[in-house]
Amino acid sequence: MTIPTVLIVDDEPDLLDLVELTLANMGLNAERAKDVAAAKAQIARKHFDLCLTDMRLPDGDGLEIVRHVAEVSPSTPVAVITAHGSADNAVAALKAGAYDYVSKPVSLEQLRALVRTALKTPDVEGAAEQQKNLVGDSPAMHQVRALIEKVARSQAPVFILGETGTGKEVAARLIHADSHRAGKPFIAVNCGAIPDNLMESEFFGYRKGAFTGADADRDGFFHAADGGTLFLDEVVDLPMAMQVKLLRVIQEKRVRRIGSAQEEPIDVRLLSASHQDLAQAVEAGRFRHDLFYRLDVIELRMPPLRERREDIPALVEHIVSRYGLGRDGARLNAAANAALLDYAFPGNVRELENILERAFALGESEIGVDDLNLSPTRGGNDMASGRAEHSLQDYLDKVEREAILVALKQSGGNKTAAAKQLGVTFRSLRYRLERLGID
Numbered sequence: 358m359t360i361p362t363v364l365i366v367d368d369e370p371d372l373l374d375l376v377e378l379t380l381a382n383m384g385l386n387a388e389r390a391k392d393v394a395a396a397k398a399q400i401a402r403k404h405f406d407l408c409l410t411d412m413r414l415p416d417g418d419g420l421e422i423v424r425h426v427a428e429v430s431p432s433t434p435v436a437v438i439t440a441h442g443s444a445d446n447a448v449a450a451l452k453a454g455a456y457d458y459v460s461k462p463v464s465l466e467q468l469r470a471l472v473r474t475a476l477k478t479p480d481v482e483g484a485a486e487q488q489k490n491l492v493g494d495s496p497a498m499h500q501v502r503a504l505i506e507k508v509a510r511s512q513a514p515v516f517i518l519g520e521t522g523t524g525k526e527v528a529a530r531l532i533h534a535d536s537h538r539a540g541k542p543f544i545a546v547n548c549g550a551i552p553d554n555l556m557e558s559e560f561f562g563y564r565k566g567a568f569t570g571a572d573a574d575r576d577g578f579f580h581a582a583d584g585g586t587l588f589l590d591e592v593v594d595l596p597m598a599m600q601v602k603l604l605r606v607i608q609e610k611r612v613r614r615i616g617s618a619q620e621e622p623i624d625v626r627l628l629s630a631s632h633q634d635l636a637q638a639v640e641a642g643r644f645r646h647d648l649f650y651r652l653d654v655i656e657l658r659m660p661p662l663r664e665r666r667e668d669i670p671a672l673v674e675h676i677v678s679r680y681g682l683g684r685d686g687a688r689l690n691a692a693a694n695a696a697l698l699d700y701a702f703p704g705n706v707r708e709l710e711n712i713l714e715r716a717f718a719l720g721e722s723e724i725g726v727d728d729l730n731l732s733p734t735r736g737g738n739d740m741a742s743g744r745a746e747h748s749l750q751d752y753l754d755k756v757e758r759e760a761i762l763v764a765l766k767q768s769g770g771n772k773t774a775a776a777k778q779l780g781v782t783f784r785s786l787r788y789r790l791e792r793l794g795i796d
Contacts, residue, residue: 361476362386362403366396366410366422367438372463376409379465383472393417397425407475408435412450420453427454434475434510434537438463451654457512467610470624474537474584491527492675493668497660501528504657509535514607514652516592517630519659522707525630526590528659533586538626541585546578549594549782556599558615561606567616579612582625592629592652593638594785600645607651627652662702662709669697669709676710682717689716689724696726703756758793761786765795 365376368391380387388405390396392415399405408426410419419437426435434456450458457471491502508515509532517525526545533543551559562577578587589595595603606612607627611620629652631638636653638644662669673694677683689697693716702708712729720728760779768774776786789795 360384360386361406362388363472364388364390364396364399364405364408366390366392366408366414366419368392368411368415372411372438372461375463375465376468379468380472383469385472385476391415393421396422400426400429404430405433407472408433409438410435411438419455420450423450423453423455431510436471436475451511451513454507455511455513466622470622474624476537491524491531492672493665494671495660495665495668497665498668501657501659504655505531506535508532508655508657510537512626514627514629514654515657516635516653516655517628517657517659518632518634519630520632520661520703520705522705523659523661524706525659526588528657529586529588529628529630532628533588533626536586536626538585542582543586543588544578544582545588545590547590549591549785553596553599556596557602560599560603561612562614564614564616567614571616574614577612577614579606579623579625580621583623584625586626586628589627589629589652591631591633591785593631593633593635593644594782597645600648604645604648604651607648662705666698670694672706672709673697673713676713677717682713685722687717687720687722687724692726693724693729696729696731700731754793757789758795761789761793761795 363380363385365373365380365387366389367373367376373389377387377389388399390399394416396408396410400408408422410422412419419435423435423437426433435454437450437455437458439450439458439460456475459467459471491498491505505528515529515532517528519525529545530543533539546559558575558577560577560579562575562580563571565571565574606623609620610623612623613620635644635649639646639649662672673689697709697712704711712731715730716724716728761775764775764778765772768778772786772790773783776783779786781789
């Protein structure tokens with residue numbers, strides 16, 4: 358078995374000695390370079406399994422090395438060592454393609470965790486399995502898959518933006534499965550589904566006796582995801598108090614359980630998602646500006662189904678096969694396929710799944726247009742032909758407004774019941790009421 362070799366790039370002899378000794382104790386080989394030119398010469402001479410570089414070097418900066426390695430040896434992860442508190446440099450390094458960053462003064466515990474994680478082999482089979490769920494051959498999906506492949510090699514936080522049903526969690530799982538963390542847990546959390554009073558205990562865990570009912574120690578989401586990936590879905594729904602606590606964990610990479618006096622180190626990659634634009638939430642005062650820059654280092658946009666209609670036939674085939682819907686010989690006829698191609702799909706792929714499951718369950722051997730039960734008010738004829746009277750957002754707002762008003766009417770004005778009927782949280786419904794101007 359070949360012993361991995363790490364290139365250390367720094368002009369501080371004491372730090373070089375410390376890092377080299379640490380790597381030696383881990384059973385790794387290490388080579389040194391004191392500046393950008395020497396590092397490039399070393400990289401041209403041999404292959405390295407990992408590169409650790411300082412941000413500020415005598416003849417340049419670490420970003421130059423990050424970009425150079427990405428060009429000549431894209432499989433080699435590069436971690437940047439930044440000056441303490443230089444968050445802007447850290448974000449710049451991650452955007453340039455760095456695997457991760459560590460802060461000076463270097464914590465040996467943190468350094469060892471980073472090296473161990475970076476030198477692991479991605480789970481290629483797991484990534485391939487997840488890839489099957491990201492169906493489509495459109496240009497938009499090619500771009501999505503290319504960006505997923507790129508960001509999977511780094512530690513950079515990724516914010517996944519997309520409407521409901523576009524496959525945000527599928528994309529997050531694929532990033533994890535194609536990363537060096539593939540063998541570790543992937544923990545998905547719906548931030549809008551957790552009551553405010555349980556937020557802290559769910560995320561950070563607690564010690565026995567911390568409060569009434571705490572009869573044993575319990576791990577939080579961060580502990581459960583240690584070494585792996587924590588996916589925060591609908592992250593915009595986090596209350597402000599929790600946003601402050603999350604920001605500290607991201608900065609310090611340490612977690613304090615409720616009832617504990619000690620902080621524990623955690624090694625977690627954060628992915629987040631929402632159907633709401635994070636920058637707009639910041640402008641509206643519903644999301645912290647500093648947390649935005651920590652989570653939205655790289656943005657991945659999942660395209661709605663109406664923007665990639667050419668993928669609908671492949672998606673139909675995939676869904677029918679996945680759920681065994683055509684086992685008794687039932688098939689969509691030509692008119693039904695044409696109707697799906699012309700439909701706007703406000704609920705995107707998730708709505709397509711529901712339409713097909715219902716149609717195959719209630720239809721006969723030949724599934725026609727009537728079996729699809731497509732609502733005319735939600736169809737896509739005008740939009741598909743470019744003759745929409747209003748903008749796409751106006752159209753979606755109209756559909757959302759109608760659904761909310763119907764739910765409120767059926768619940769007698771009870772917002773909690775209406776939220777449950779709509780399948781959203783009370784907080785999410787309240788935000789929609791304010792945004793749409795519904796009193």
